[in-house]
Amino acid sequence: MASLRFDPEICLACESVDCIMKCQYIHMDLARAKEEHDRLTRGEMSSILKDCVTCYACEEYCPSGNHPFYHIVELQERLGIHPVPIPIEKSQVVMMGPRGKIREMELKSPLINMCFFDMMKGGIRGSLFEGATTFGGSDVFCNLMFLHFARNSTIKERLPRMIDNIMHCAVEPSGTREVICYHDECYGTYTSWARAFGVEVPFTPVHLFEFLKRRLMELRDGIRPLNVKVAYQRPCSNRLCPETDSLVDDIFALIGAERPKRTYEYGNALCCGGVPEAAQRFDLVDDIRARNVADMKAAGAQYCVFNCPFCFWTLAEPVAKAGIFPVMMSDLCLLALGE
Amino acid sequence: MMDSAYRDILHRCFRCGWCKFPLNYTDFNCPAYLKYRFESFSSGGRMWLIRAWQEGEITPSERLSQILFSCVTCRNCVEACAMPGIKDSLVDLFIEARADMVERGTIPPLVRDYFKAISVGGNPYRLPAQDRAKWSCGLGLERYQGQEYLFYVGDEGAFDELGQHMARSVALLLRRSGVSFGILGSDELTDGNDVHALGEKGLAEYLARQNIELMQELGVKKVITLSPHAFHAMRNRYPLHGSTAAVYHYTQILQPLVARLAPVLQGERVVTYHDPCYLGRWNGEYRAPRAILKSVKGLKSVEMDRSMQNALCCGGGGGNFFTDMLGTGPDLAARARVREALATGADTIAVACPQCYRMLADAVRDEGAQEKVRVCELTEIVAEAVPA
């Protein structure tokens, strides 16, 4: 079974402990951070395991790429820490479990992996997605969300089968190698998690934003610049592929949207609050949602653009209440194309 | 014998009665139930009785055919039914059951007369075919000869006085808006929508094929229909018999064009729009007619409690316009609809269907409300607001 490539030596030698020092939810001085993190490195219990919000961000903060977050999840599971109450965790394991119903499909390029969110395929429309075919559902689900439930084991168990399903039922019949990941969690799975755990990915994952950028460049003549300020809600999974953040700027440049200066942006992005809510950390949820939305407002945002459908579900309402229009990235692009 | 795809779901109706209401429960919204009030006349009652009949627990009777043929195929039950596993099939199933009755020859005399009039004389009005062209007399409309659209007016447009009036009004506004179209005049044939809804599938298919053949001969690529009923048949049933023509209801064609005519009303007018089920619930078109009204300056548009998905059918659907299985009385859907329109304070009920037009106009008279409200077809309202 897949095992994490984590090098304790690197951490023991680390002086910055960026993973904890930059964490937005755990606050301690450097000495204490070093001490607590060393415990983790040795595989021992630490307050970090309980206080971690599972926001994925330290994967991005660690300058050495030593996978602090995946390591935390491994330890949480080993030491029996349940970030989310057990009934909810168990129920999610069943709910999101493979149904084994997938069959070979007639698909062609561009090939879009909807992840679990097959019900969102209504969003795959217009000239942007002309000719695109999609697949999705529980049998091709990356399962990476179980990082929030301290269940790397579930991912390890299910992912190889999912990759197999994607290969045999979607990629091979389609005659393309490129799989466009609708959900950036899939992209993170195949580019980060799989690599960290030594799982081979036999197709080429493409980030949805990369695809949107390509299409917008092709459709350039039809774009009417939006001339609006748009706040970007960066999802936790994007911490696994920080290199894709600049695609937001590229897309905005193409559609004439401005990304206003914000406090909670890039490395400081705040979680949408969905996961801490499942973790029953209600005060934190209220606090980060209030700060996040106030920050968008202060930046003069007229739209809030989402990358992840989960974030959209949890944050669309508070955002809309603040008078900011919530929209998925592809729909924002369609708007610029006048569709 | 009914198709097993339908027979096998009959028992899945719980007879819970959500189907009696619109989604907002304002009032009974199944015209047949509203009129007769016995459980047997609701969608659920019908389901159970069809099952009892198919299983041999009850024998066909006049009452059973009255129950089956009083459904006006308005699809309210489809919208409101609680059971995802059966809701979409409800009305198709009722039509299928009628087809079985037609096959076994146990149908109400009024329905038999309707079929006969069409198969013998080509139209339910028992009028000569050459009269079909009368509505267009003096308008100088072109025959269809390769124009962009064929404008199809159907039986009511050809023979019903209000329908003729409406056909003229729509044709004139189409012309005024620069739409290129031709008509068939006395060569038109019944579209067969209501024949199908009444279960005479063979005749309906024959009519469809005749129409398709004629249109293909003439090279028709796009059709505009006057009636939502013809719109439905040509759009959804004709392709099953090989038609490839694109089909539009006239409101869909006019909607983007009327604003250019800059219609302005002299004085205030409060209008409430009645959704025809064959345009709305059957085909999801709620927007175009409302957009037309919206483009008329000086017109105040108000909605009835039951609008769009929740609209109460005028009671004319499913062939009942001709067969009159609902009879008379204050609980007729059309009369209830007029009372509902009056409650909005509207002075005008706007319609977009020649059947609704006749049904509601008669109901205004039966309610004695001629002084308070009048029924107008959409293009008539626009025409009044466009400077000549």
Place this chain on the structure above:
Amino acid sequence: MDRSAVIERLKAIVGGAYVSDAAEELYIYSRDQGVQDPHLPDWVAMPASTGEVASILELASREKIPVVPMGGGLVLSGLSVPLRGGIVLDMKRMNRILEVNEHSHYAVVEAGTSQGMLDAYLRKHHPGLKHSLPDAPPAATIAGNIAIHGSGHLSQSEGGFHSEMVTGLEVVLSTGEVVKLGSCSTVPAWFSRAPLPDLVGLFLGWNGTTGVITKVGIKLFPRPKFHDVLVYMTEDIDLAPMVLNRVIATSMAEDINYALAPKPDYLNGFQMTVINYTANSEDELIFKRKKLRSVLQDLYETRQSGFMPIPPHMKAGFLEAPQKALSKFADVRKGGGFEYVGAIMPIERIPDACRAGMEITERHAITYSLGARIIGRGSCAMFFFAYPFNRVDKGEVERVKEALEETNETALRLGGIPWKTEVQGQRLILERMDPATKGLMRRIRGVLDPQGIMNPGNWEVT
């Protein structure tokens, strides 16, 4: 009088179109959605006024014809099916809303007014007020529901069973006499039953065996603008009384329901406590949410239970009233049916009731949905043992029937009382009832229905 004379007389009373003895109507009115045996009526009549009801009852008592009032006919346990034939009175033509008092918060409606229409009417004309809706389909009637002590969305917060919300009645006795009960008997207003000797109870919970209700005065309550829901998930049935009581004690939950079912599979083995709460402002809503969460904090911190995150598309379903999902339950076996034992019982017996329900259904090889609605700020619960069946599977229908019988006995053994129960269940109750109580019931029946024509077979003390 022979049959044809009866129907002619009925036609003369209600109009020819509203009486039927056709096989089709007799078939439909002979059975309901549950598993009880069908019984054919002789006639179905649909009166439009109190006067017409009175004339029908005069005729019926003269001719000793059984009369069974029926509202929505949705009781599921055969109570509006004519066990001894006779006339079924479909009351739904009597559906006018006669008065809404904005200041004294009550409505007066005709008996056949549907739950759905009253709700729609209030939303439109009195948006600040609502009545307590049961989760029955919207076609259920106000009178049919109080005639069986129904309960619903405000039963937890606003004082109990819907029968307790009745402020007055107009009834027609079996002799055809029309009687007013409550304040309306003395002054022209329907505000309360007190301070008069309370006769209203003679018609509540009696399943139509004491008279036909023709008008109902019913309490209305404020309809706050904001509405939200919390769902607490547990994996231990024994936690139920504690969780429920803590929520009740906040006085902030409008409606509290508890439920467990083996389907969908991701909820199998878990229980959900669904807490609906309302507020007049966003701030108040947030305050209530915090308070409701805080009383369970020590529990969720153990990680053994917790609040379920609810995505927006699911939330709409939880907030809906009446709940369409309950009707959909009939299709679990792809067969259009379910019936339930609703037992009114103490809250502390909920865990045992759950276990019993699972045990019984397993033994009878059927499936279930179990749960409870809290009544009257925790004075009791309506515990439902709901068993779906496939109508075409005769074996399954039989097994459900047996399981329901057994469940009635179990509910009684657990210290509960089956509600709106079918005749068989009524017998079980009467077997255990204090003899003096039964004696009084018999004497009252004798006075109110000397001919024994009112929904005969129900509540029969032998």
